[in-house]
Structures are given as structure tokens and as C-alpha cells.
Amino acid sequence: MRLLRIVPDNTKFRIVHWRRLAYPFSAAYSVLVLVLxxxxxxxxxxxxxxxTLMEMQAKSGKPDIAQVRQTANSFGFGEVEVQEFGNAGxxxxxxxxxxxxxxxxxAVVTKARAAFADAYEFRRVETVGPRVSGELVQAGTLGVVLAIIGVLVYLWFRFEMQLAIGAIVGTMHDxxxxxxxxxxxQLEFNLTSIAAILTIVGxxxxxxxVVFDRTRELLRRYKTMPIPELLDLSVNSTLSRTAITSTTTILALIALVFFGxxxxxxxxxxxxFGVMVCTYxxxxxxxxxxxxxxxxAGRLDQSEELAEAKARV
Incomplete structure (x- = not known):
């Protein structure tokens, strides 16, 4: 029985060559992120x-956003953000x-219900006070920072220094x-967003x-192969696995976007977005x-030489 091959085994894409486009693109994107x-x-x-956040659905017809905004602003609770989302209505x-x-x-909830209950059905009402929101900011920030530090420490011990630096650059880039x-x-940044960022880090x-494990293996096997060719080989040899993993994950996420x-x-x-960025x-x-x-250089070659020396003894 012939196994499914999404990517042929003998692919020879010049992956490293495309850094001339990838690096300027990532650098420009990073500058844009800083400016924004x-x-x-x-x-x-x-x-x-x-x-206070309220989500409503019009009982009939299309909601009049301008009228809702005008009525909500007249409550005297400051400027109110009103926008459509999800399905029509x-x-x-x-x-x-x-x-x-x-x-x-x-009082905000009571006044809003009295004004809109006839024409709209209230689907969700959330109220968060200043103390709770401050604690959530601190806890969320601390969680992300500790997770990133843990990942960086793992990478440093998991690989030789050179490979660890490359892995750290990739993680921070993502x-x-x-x-x-x-x-x-301008997607809403909330606790769910923190969970998404941590998942993307993983x-x-x-x-x-996966790619760097193959790189380390090839470094031991082909000690005279030029580094650009070796790096291309390491990516191409794992390309089938990468394509399968990314494709199945993307298909599942597309289903969640439309039906979740x-x-x-x-x-x-x-x-x-994160899965595509991580693959890239x-x-x-x-x-x-x-x-x-x-x-x-480093521990990789030293360990090989030590093993060969012991074998000769």
C-alpha cells in the first residue's frame, strides 16, 4: 500500500534563499507593530x-446603529461604543x-434594559470593576512573561547555544x-487573547x-556539507510533516471561525493567524x-570528538 505523500520525498526547495525577502518583510512588520x-x-x-459590555440582537429587522448610539450616549454615562458583530442583527x-x-x-444595565428591551433581546451582559480588571491585567501579564521565560530556558538547555539562539529568535518573532x-x-484583547498567545508560543x-532536531542530526551526519545546503535539507526533509500538521490545524481553526x-x-x-506565522x-x-x-562549533562537535576518542581507546 502506497503511503500518502503531500510533499515528495526528494523536494529541494531553496528555503534559505528566501531569507532575502523574509527578513525585510518581518523587519518592516515589526517596525509597524512598534509604531501602532x-x-x-x-x-x-x-x-x-x-x-459594562452588553450584546443584543434585534427582534426584527436590521438594528439602527446610529439610533442605538444616540440613545445610549444620552444616558449620561460617557461616550458609548456601539458596533455590529457576528450575524445580522x-x-x-x-x-x-x-x-x-x-x-x-x-445603574447602567438597568437603564439600558429599560431603553432597548422592547426592540432588542439581551444575549450577554458583563460588568467588571476596576479592582478586578487591574488584577486580571497583572495576572495575565505575569502569566505570559513567565511562560515566555520558561520556553526560552527550555530552548537554551534543549539545544546547543547556536541552535538555541535561532529558536529564541523564531519564538520572539512569532x-x-x-x-x-x-x-x-483592533480585535478585542482580553483573557481569551492571552490563552491564544500562550498556545501560539507552544x-x-x-x-x-522539529526542524532543529533534524538540523542537529544532519550536522552529525554531513560534517562537510555547506551550511546553506544542510539547512535547506533539514527543512525539506521535515516539510511533509509540517504541511500535514499545519493543514489539519488550519482546517480545524477555519471550522471554528465559521461555526464556533x-x-x-x-x-x-x-x-x-498564529499557525501560519509559526510555519512561516x-x-x-x-x-x-x-x-x-x-x-x-560548540558542544555538538565536542561531544562527537569525545565519543570518537573513547571508541579509539
């Missing part, structure tokens, strides 16, 4: 910013955090590009480890970095 972060900023959700209102504690937040997705699309680590509902749509969109990064960013490092 300093000027526009993230669209923090109610988890981090505090306030769905809209969300976000009120800023009100002074006065929980009583003030509840995080920056993913944050750029939030900044460009996926990035998985992709990099609004609750996980944001998570699925970020993951879909493992081949065109972190692997070509090894061209600029002396990957034949």
Missing part, C-alpha cells in the same frame, strides 16, 4: 479595561467604567507578529524543535538565522 503599539494601542476588552454596547462602584455599574495582528485588526516551539460562534471566534482567528517563521526566519552562527 505606541500610537494606536491595543483594543483592550472589558476584562482589562473594566466597564447582532450588536454590542460597551460603557466605560463608572465612578460609584457596583451600584453605578448596575509573538511580535501575533501582537501585530491585534494592533492592525505551537511555535513545536515547529522549531462569537464566543471563540476571536480565539480562532488569532490561532489561525520555522522555515524562513529561525532556520536562516543559523547561517550567521557557527553551528558546527
Amino acid at each position: 503599539f505606541l500610537t494606536v494601542g491595543l483594543n483592550f476588552g472589558i476584562d482589562f479595561r473594566g466597564g 447582532d450588536l454590542s454596547m460597551r460603557f466605560a467604567l463608572q465612578p460609584g462602584g457596583e451600584v453605578a455599574q448596575q 509573538i511580535v507578529l501575533t501582537m501585530g495582528f491585534f494592533l492592525i485588526t 505551537y511555535s516551539l513545536n515547529e522549531t524543535v 460562534g462569537t464566543a471563540i471566534e476571536g480565539f480562532a482567528l488569532v490561532m489561525l 517563521s520555522a522555515m524562513f526566519v529561525s532556520t536562516p538565522v543559523l547561517l550567521y552562527l557557527d553551528v558546527r
Whole structure:
């Protein structure tokens, strides 16, 4: 029985050659991310910013966004964000955090229900106070930082120094590009977004480890092969596995985007972008970095020489 081969075994794509396009693209994207972060900023959700979020659906016809916004602004609770989302007839209102504690937040909900209950069905109402939102910001930030530090420590001990540097560059690159997705699309950044970023870090680590394990194996086998050819061989030899893993993951995420509902749509969109970025990064960013490092030096060759010396004795 012939096995399925998505990518032929004898592929010889010049992966490393494309760094001349990949590096300028990633550098320009990273600069754009920095500029947007300093000027526009993230669209923090109610988890981090505090306030009241309401999601409603029109009982009949299409919602009048302008009328809803005008009515909500007349409540006297500050400027209200009103926007459509999901299916036709769905809209969300976000009120800023009100002074006065929980009583003030509840007054917002009461007034909104009284004004819109006849024409709209309330699907979701969330209220987050300043103390809770502050604690969530601290906990989310700490969780991401500790996870990244743990991954970097693992990579440092998992590989020789040169390979570890390449893996660290790839992981940080994927995080920056993913944050750029939030900044460009202004997708709401909330606790679900933190979960998506941590998942992408794990996926990035998985992709990099697979390619670099093969690179280390080929370094031991072909000690005289030019480094560009060896790196191309390491990527091409794992290309079939990468294609299968990425394709199946992307298909599952596309299904979640279209059929998973609004609750996980944001998570699925970020993951879909992250999987594509991690696949691109493992081949065109972190692997070509090894061209600029002396990957034949260090513990790898020393361990080989030590083993050969013991065998001769």
C-alpha cells in the first residue's frame, strides 16, 4: 500500500534563499507593530479595561446603529461604543467604567434594559470593576512573561547555544507578529487573547524543535556539507510533516471561525493567524538565522570528538 505523500520525498526547495525577502518583510512588520503599539494601542476588552459590555440582537429587522448610539450616549454615562458583530442583527454596547462602584455599574444595565428591551433581546451582559480588571491585567501579564521565560530556558538547555539562539529568535518573532495582528485588526484583547498567545508560543516551539532536531542530526551526519545546503535539507526533509500538521490545524481553526460562534471566534482567528506565522517563521526566519552562527562549533562537535576518542581507546 502506497503511503500518502503531500510533499515528495526528494523536494529541494531553496528555503534559505528566501531569507532575502523574509527578513525585510518581518523587519518592516515589526517596525509597524512598534509604531501602532505606541500610537494606536491595543483594543483592550472589558476584562482589562473594566466597564459594562452588553450584546443584543434585534427582534426584527436590521438594528439602527446610529439610533442605538444616540440613545445610549444620552444616558449620561460617557461616550458609548456601539458596533455590529457576528450575524445580522447582532450588536454590542460597551460603557466605560463608572465612578460609584457596583451600584453605578448596575445603574447602567438597568437603564439600558429599560431603553432597548422592547426592540432588542439581551444575549450577554458583563460588568467588571476596576479592582478586578487591574488584577486580571497583572495576572495575565505575569502569566505570559513567565511562560515566555520558561520556553526560552527550555530552548537554551534543549539545544546547543547556536541552535538555541535561532529558536529564541523564531519564538520572539512569532509573538511580535501575533501582537501585530491585534494592533492592525483592533480585535478585542482580553483573557481569551492571552490563552491564544500562550498556545501560539507552544505551537511555535513545536515547529522549531522539529526542524532543529533534524538540523542537529544532519550536522552529525554531513560534517562537510555547506551550511546553506544542510539547512535547506533539514527543512525539506521535515516539510511533509509540517504541511500535514499545519493543514489539519488550519482546517480545524477555519471550522471554528465559521461555526464556533462569537464566543471563540476571536480565539480562532488569532490561532489561525498564529499557525501560519509559526510555519512561516520555522522555515524562513529561525532556520536562516543559523547561517550567521557557527553551528558546527560548540558542544555538538565536542561531544562527537569525545565519543570518537573513547571508541579509539
